[in-house]
Amino acid sequence: MKALRLVLFTVAVLLVLAAATAGAAWLYIRRGAVDGPPPDDAHLKIERVELPDDENAFTILCAMTNMWFEKEEYAESLDKILDGRSWDEAVAEKIVQVNQGMFFSIEESLKCPGFQVPERRNVGSSTAYLEDWREITKLMQLRARMFLVQGKHVQAFEQALAVVHLGHRIEECGGAVIHYLVGLSVKHMGLLLIEQMLPYFKPDPIQFRTYAGKLGEFGASEDALVSSLKEEYRICRNTVEDLAGGRLGFEEAGIRMHPFAAALGVTPYLLQVHNTQRRFAEFYTGVIEAVPLNQAEVPRRMPTLEGSAPTLKDVLIKPNYIGRLLGEKLLPFSLTIVERKNGERLYVNSMRLRLLIVAYEMEHGSVPASLEDLVGEDLDRAPTDPYDGEPIRYSAGERKIYSVGRDLKDSGGSTAAPTAPAGLPDQQRRWIAEDIVFEF
Secondary structure, rough: HHHHHHHEEEEEEEHHHHHHHHHHHHHHHHHHOOOOOOOOOOHOOOHHHHOOHEEEEHHHHHOOOOOOOOOOOOOOHHHHHHOOOOHHHEEEHHHHHHHHHHHHHHHHHHHHHHHOOOOOOOOOOOHHHHHHHHHHHHHHHHHHHHHHHHHHHHHHHHHHHHHHHHHHHHOOOOHHHHHHHHHHHHHHHHHHHHHHHHOOOOOOHHHHHHHHHHHHHHOOOOOHHHHHHHHHHHHHHHHHHHHHHHOOOOOHHHHOHHHHHHOOOOOOOOOOOOHHHHHHHHHHHHHHHOOOHHHOOOOOOOOOOOOOOOEEEEEEEEOOOOHHHHHHOOHHHHHHOOHHHHHHHHHHHHHHHHHHHHHHHHHHHHOOOOOHHHHOOOOOOOEEOOOOEEEEEEEEEEEEEEOOOOOOOOOOOOOOOOOOOOOHHHHHHHOOOEEEEEEO
């Protein structure tokens, strides 16, 4: 009997202790672990001066999306034309003809003195207009290709330059990282168009040098990239505050919560506002410091990310579960941005060099023996390779310019790409080959 009473007493004590422990854990989770002070982020803040509508290219571009005539009817045909599967002159002429107003508005937007997108509050704020701008770019590409087929080479080349110009303006529109990346993508489309036109386009050398000078105005903008990273930080900071304040939901923020954490809601234990914001500030400070570097110098300066596993243990044992999920969701988006910027710089510089080399060949009967022969009125100095910081490689005999690429090894201009999937287009293969090669 005494043994039974002892067992019952022990069980009761254990139940009380378990209840007390569970209650303490619940209270701890509800009230939270100790958060840190607010981040020191004065260096990440940007001053924004609103532009009037009549001085803002954004107003013109947004109005243009309502002018895109017969977009749905010709969508499939347009995609086939642009990816090279077919060419239908009648369709091309019809699309260009009914959208003449669009082209006039595009020209007006490129002349507009300013370009500023609306300020986004958090990650839930819409940027649907970016998809419209990609569609506008398709229309510009179509017009350039139509001019080329018709033998109107000057108009074709200048339309391709306009695509590059539009991409450059989008990069500098005061938006976040997604805006910079869309601008970079549009610029890449324009450069690819120019590259495809080069074999057919033979103006006088002065015209080639003029175009090379224009391309020099649309190079990779470090200031624009830094601005977009600061804007991205502001959005991330606001996202944390809005989640904590109940102004933004998990679904709107794009994060998937463990069911137990979702049931608890946003508590100070699950989301430490200041610690999360400090992590974002440290991350974007590191990325911004890497912006001016060549690719060989980037890894030692770029921040690293902590992974997050959506398990019950992860929710209970480690505080700031939601903060870690936000980092996992938002931060990787910016990790490769510096390499993308270096690739853009390489593409623009190589295109400028090819134009100048062709102009030189027209004037002298042969290509320059070295890139130093181009230095003078049109080129201050021979550009460096943004991957390793060394002079960009040039072979007059093989008629090619190349970069060492990601592996930072000079493979003599090799275009071999062992890791490339089968069927990958050549313009994409180039960027993962042993060397990044541009022929002329």
